[in-house]
Amino acid sequence: MKLIVKLKRFLLRLLGLLVVVALAAAGGFAWWAHQPLTLATSPVEVVIKPNSSVVSVGRQVQRGGVPIDGRLFVALARVTGQATSLKAGGYQFESGVTPLDVLDKLARGEVTHYVVTVIEGWEFRKMRAAVDANPALKHDTAGMSDADLMKAIGAEETSPEGLFFPDTYLFARGSSDVELYRHAYRAMQKRLNDAWNARSPDLPYKTPYEALVMASIVEKETGQAAERPMIAAVFVNRLRKNMMLQTDPTVIYGVGEKFDGNLRKRDLQTDTPYNTYTRAGLPPTPIALPGLASLAAATAPAPSDALYFVARGDGSSHFSTSLPEHNRAVDKYQRGK
Template sequence: MKADAAGRSVLGTLFLLLLLALGAGGYFLWQDWSRFVDAPLRASQESVLDVPPGSSFAAIRRQIRQAGLSDAPDLYWRALAQRLGVASRLHAGEYAVPAGSTPRQLLQRMAAGDVIQHRFTIVEGWTFRQLRAELARESGLRQTLATLSDAEIMRELGAGADHAEGRFLPETYTWTRGNSDLDLLRRAHAAMTKALEQVWAARAPDLPLDSPYQALILASIVERETGKADERPAIAGVFARRLRLGMKLQTDPTVIYGLGSGFDGNLRRRDLETDTPYNTYTRTGLPPTPIALPGLAALKAATQPAPGAALYFVARGDGSHEFSASLDAHNRAVARYQLKGGQ
């Protein structure tokens, strides 16, 4: 009996010691996990974590380890994800991991889909050819347009037989990893469609244009003629009066556009005299399509041109223009600013 009692006492002691050991181990594990949750990741400077679409939690954990951000056990990450309630709703994408970020912050950012927003600016006055070239150089944007013609791109956008030139609004667009060049064009096309509808609805009552598309064409010419915002309405006013009077627009940018890749940077007299659909020295009215991508300011100028009597303008050489109401005054301005015949 005494032996049995002694044996039970030893077993009880061992069980108690085991419980204490387990408790101590559990406490140590809890303390270590608690430190992990809010301890800075191994990022001495901002890092980028790129999580591909369809990644499992285990794959995300491998991405974190491969990025050198943490070598904490998977158990810690799973416990944290369960604690935050985000285990099944982590989004794929490209995430910025600033220096000092913690595991808690990283998982919360991924659950919110707070991915890196890249920026792409369509510049006022670009041609569609230039826009395509810049999109092709945008690293990280999924490329889908290389084998498509301009007409095929417009069909992909649901724009039917529309000519691509001028149909995309210049402004800055954000995109995220996984977006394609066509996704960005779709947004720029929708933005231009909306902007053109709005400026056409607010157009001047005596505008010598028959359609929003003609306004787009005129806006593209205004865009290429001047980079000075305060001059755009005046430039548009000259062209509107010329259209109203049946005068030729006589604007160099349309001729240059018509020359296409044959233009070498030097516009010659023979170019002005060679008839093309875009030569506004040989043909009256507007060219058949826009010649560039006009911005919102040019669209507003084309639909609300400034009043006045000027029918001519010439570049002063400093980015601004001299406006004249008569040919004699214009010739004097040309002599002064272009031929250097004046002061």
């Protein structure tokens, strides 16, 4: 009986201790949520990308220059029921803001700028659809052909494919979409010129535009980011040897919107300007919007003699320098032999 009494007293003390600890933790959490933050520079502009999780939002706020604790921020968002209410856009924060202020501002969507995110590997038509669907923009390009759009932004090219840099762009409500396109076009011109000026010697390109075409192929062919320079090396080596590039993404681009996700033998045999199984050299235009890493790979490919690659099935590729080696790799990874 005495043992039971002692056990009850112990449990009551333990419970009391846990209550004290819980209250202290809750008090500390509440203190943190209302604690003014000192920013290294004030104000700072923080960009929250569309479709970001609450964890990703916490990281973006930290990277933007607001010194919050990411785990506590996520906990605060969940405790207040705002974890699924955080909105994309550009936000401005000043010194003295509290973590709770930051959260409330994100949940209310008090943006100073709106955003459009253009994804690496998109075709231009997807970028245009995303821009057209943004209600905060003034749609001055509505009804324009692609060629008219290029003329409106002052570009010399008539085909827009590949010429807009994939990134997240900020703009004020009511801004013209012409300005957004012009900004993205100039961003690509700068990055392409930088990559071209730093290019490896003896590349089989005559112009930066040809390097851009190659970068778009690399963008669409790469399964793992680290393999971009090797993918580029294969295609550069093929160009040097006057071999067909034989890359499926160019064929798919040539099929266009009729492509249903299944590349058939007849597609590979049907000649189009983009069928690199029937036509030698690079296609006439890029096939997608390449990112910075693909531009770098196309202008500085890996030092390799590889002429072939095949997907292993895990996102990586096996590279081969000869056709017999390649055929063995195809048997192993594609045919299961």
